Amino acid sequence: MELYPINLKLTGRRCGVIGGGAVAERKVMALLAAGAEISVFSPALTPGLSDLQETGRLAWIPRTYQTGDLHNFFLVFCATNEPEINRQAAAEAQAAGALVTIADAPDLSDFYVPAHVAHGDLLLTISTGGGSPALSRRLREELAARYGPEYGHYLTLLAKLRAEMKERLTTAKDREKFWRETIDQETLDLLKQGKFSEAEERIRNAACCIGPES
Known part of the structure; x- marks a missing residue:
């Protein structure tokens, strides 16, 4: 399937993250760098996410996602370790008009987050369409070494x-x-x-x- 490459401006955009683990933390860090307004739905947070919440850099809803939570979001990242919750949240967010990515189901996602190298305004991205994260990492390392x-x-x-x-x-x-x-x-x-x-x-x-x- 051919993908359409695009760089999104997320400053001030509402983005939801379902889950509070290591995968969710990586998503949140990238969203913060892009200036997004972030809400995290999870009973617990990693220490890194907890620090961000305590300093007011994200909104924390301290419970499992529930039906009705995902209206008025631009992007939604489903990143729990429970596939059924990820799919339920994704279906609701998509029905509400959000673009969704599901950590454990790239085939059901609206978009993929590419591996990337960023230096100021320079942004180099690599995508394998979700087919090989390992190859994406290797290419990212090669680009980072070449373009410092x-x-x-x-x-x-x-x-x-x-x-x-x-x-x-x-x-x-x-x-x-x-x-x-x-x-x-x-x-x-x-x-x-x-x-x-x-x-x-x-x-x-x-x-x-x-x-x-x-």
Whole structure:
């Protein structure tokens, strides 16, 4: 089955998590990073989830999911160790219009959460359609080794310089050439070494070499 790739903006969106174990905690951490508003339905929580609840970063409903709980959610993650509860919650959430993923039943899920590597605004994702989590982990490790934090720093630097470069380079052709040529290993090496000012200066200097005379 072909999947449609998409990156969701979850800031302020209501997301429900059924379960309070290790799997649920991983889901919650990723949702928090995306700015979601999270409700967790579970009689008990992991220490990590308990800490998040105590600091007000999630809402905890301290009981097993019940019929009627899952209205007005955007995403729902069913992550208990009881398959029947997962399926019951998923069916209700889907009927209410939510998108659902079920930890132990990918074939019944509306979406899969891909393995990913994130550095700032850089997000690299890997999906096997739920077919091989082990392969997803291996590919994620390879990508993490190949694309380190310096790539995230590079994106941050480009965002800082974008408006300035748009004024200095007046044609689309010049801007395209500039952005293409500034993605070089020397700049990335400077960022990897923490030499942010030197990397920024190198990018600024590159703009001086591009223009009508080039």
